[in-house]
Amino acid sequence: MFFNTRRFLFSVSVILASAACxxxxxxxxxxxxxxxxxxxxxxxxxxxxxxxxxxxxKGKIVVLFFGYTQCPDVCPTSMMELAEVKRLLGADAEKLQGIFVTVDPTRDTAELLKAYMTNFDPTFIAFIPTPEQLAVVAKDYKIYYKKVDGKTPTSYTVDHSAGSYVYDTRGNVRLYSRYGSGAKVLAQDIQTLLNTTP
Incomplete structure (x- = not known):
């Protein structure tokens, strides 16, 4: 009996290991x-x-990024990379939706954000949460943002998390892409999602 039990447990472990790999x-x-x-x-x-x-x-791969229009480097770099990702997707380009969520709703007006999105890709969309909504969303998304005072009341900067969340065509969150990973790497992951999500 002891032998059979041990053999059973061994078989289960092999099955689980096979499933994992x-x-x-x-x-x-x-x-x-x-x-x-x-x-x-x-x-x-x-x-x-x-x-x-x-x-x-739903039906598209969504890449969601938190930033602000007056960001000096991280945000424009990330948005340029996302535009390049779309180009690399070729025939599947229309299946990508870029979403930019401002962490500076005080200065980032709808007009400013529309021009900012168009500068990278006219199909990209900016979300403008209220300051109160932003606090809730940031907590749910585990992102960091903090106003850093400048020389004048309006010249402040905003420190913030720099990665992107990627959702599959069913609307499920699947990936967190680190800042600086590169357009080719992200395009490969998106293509994998398109090929493996029914």
Whole structure:
């Protein structure tokens, strides 16, 4: 009896190990956060004045980034990379939706954000949460942002998290892409999601 039990447990461990190493599980360059109980989405006004939520974009891969228009380096670099990702996707380019969430709703007006998005790609959309909404969203998304005073009341900067969240075509959060990973790497992950998500 002891032998049979041990053999059974061994068989179960082999099955579990095989499942864990299954080639069916997609491999990503970014951090795989499939099944995360955070970053599940929110509703906000976009730069066109419409009330939008992530569920509006089901059927597309959504890449969501937090930033602000007066950011000197990280934000424009990230948005340029996302525009390059779209180019690299070729025929699948229309399946990508870039979303920029401002962490500076005081200065980032709808007009300013619309011009900012158009500068990178006219299909990209900016969300403009109120300061109160932003505090809630930042907590849910585990992102950091903090106003840093400048020489004048309006010349402040905002320190903030620099990664991007990636959602599959069903609207489920799947990946966290670190800043600086590069357009080719992100494009590969998006293509993998498109190929493995029904």
């Amino acid at each position: 299954s080639p069916d599980k997609p491999k990503f360059n970014a951090i795989d956060i499939t099944g995360a109980d955070y970053a599940k989405g929110f509703t906000s006004t976009d730069h066109n004045g419409q009330n939008r939520s992530l569920s509006d974009f």
